[in-house]
Amino acid sequence: MGHSDDDTPIGTSPRVRDQPSLTTASGKSWLILGGLLALIAIGVMVPLLPLSPSGVALGGICAIVACYAAMVIVRVNAQPGRGMLILLAIFMSAIAIIGVGCVGIIAATQGSVFLF
Helix, strand or coil, X not given: CCCCHHHCXXXXXXXXXXXXXXXXXXXXXXXXXXXXXXXXXXXXHHHHCCCCCCCHHHHHHHHHHHHHHHHHHXXXXXXXXXXXXXXXXHHHHHHHHHHHHHHHHHHHHCCCCCCC
């Protein structure tokens, strides 16, 4: 039994790329959630600054700040629409990936942590 378009209510779509957050939103929610994610990631990395490998936490913090700054620049300067919202999603994803990656690198080099 396949899903037919007749079963879908008007104005809704099961495809992720058709959701309002990537099609018609103003981008304000992306900035709010991106800021919260950036604060959490930075809050986790600040205590890791003295740990080795040196510079990973600081570099991660700088990259996260740069990604959030890019989000703000895109939101202020880009024309509203799908392109702006996709860029905001990409920068927010980058914040998460950078945060997890830096914490993972630092954790893997401390003590007897094995990745595999």
